Amino acid sequence: MNKPRKAVALISGGLDSMLATKTIIEQGVHVEGINFYTGFCVEGHTHAIRSKDQAKPKRNNALWVAEQLGIKLHIIDVVEEYKNVLLKPKHGYGAHLNPCLDCKIFMVKKAKQWMEENQFDFIITGEVIGQRPKSQRKVTMPIIAEQSGADDRLLRPMCAKNLPMTLPEREGWVNRELLHNFTGRSRKPQFELAQQYGIKDYAQPAGGCCFLTNEHYSAKLADLWRSRGKREYELDDIMLLKVGRHLRPQSHFKLIIGRDEGECNFLEGYRSQFVHLRPTSHQGPLMLIDGEPGAEDIHLAAQVLARYSAAEADQVTVEVNSIDGVSWPLQIKPMLAEQIPQEWYV
């Protein structure tokens, strides 16, 4: 009797990896999913922060996909290891600070490690030739297989018929004839396959699943590195870039202002690490100051905060709180909107 084969699937939470996994499950292979948390994932937590998103379902799409497919999902924290991918991408960046090709190589490499540790036989991804301009091209497919070390244990069920045979196909673990030949950016074949499998609900994340493909987010990250004079980050840094308005009046300090109650609640958790300001005479948001502000800088920050609190008021009382727990009030006239230079907005 043939040994039952096992595959680990990279599950992003989107439709392609869902269909790729379903295709292999249908062939009788035992599949478990793996999902990597880099810290830049749009998935999940971002929706939990902003008040305007509170009404949206807070499901983790990768977990949801796993549940729909009836497979286990292993979510792996790769925040520390991912720094090397982002800071030193061998293949460079895409349109913004997205190191998509290096990222894919890294994830397949991690999946290979998991596969070996757990005695699985091969790896599957939802990649489609031509779907992504940086990482999903015919020329990048062998690069990912080779540089990840997965080689021919990496199977892409969605476009396998357009690629050389892999080990699982040669060994008869999967039937190549039942795999697909999708190419290009059209989503029509995927929608048709979803219908064929009876899959009606799936995530279609607007703007992709990674913050690094976002122009505004990448600009904030580049500003962070510029202001610090070095390219490095911690998880809290990249989390804070997802939240609030960011204004940099001068290179040595930046203002982070909550845009709604959800964001202010989130920023509350960082009070002990930053000089922070809040209006006390009027309703208004919480502001963190990132950097080392002097007295004049704090005065300026309070004027900006007052503008986001009670722009029409003559005077606003702002409470300033230092990192060592000392608080003092400032009576401030709000800055006018037109007095805030556009170039301050990061």
Added chain:
Amino acid sequence: MSHHQLDARRLLCPMPVIKVQQKVKELVDGDILEVICTDPGVLHDIPAWCRVHGHMLMSSEREEKEIKLLLRVKK
């Protein structure tokens, strides 16, 4: 069978799920894990994680800004 606690306050999803996953690896069949969180996303994600891995979610309670989930490990 023993009772264990996990503090996942201030962590945003999927970190609480990752912490639960790591903790459960150390536990044995029948152990009870009590998880305290602040991200409301856990009300969906931890039960979903339990379902796909076959663990039993015994209860989930929300008190002001804290959420307490109780799960029984199945191995």
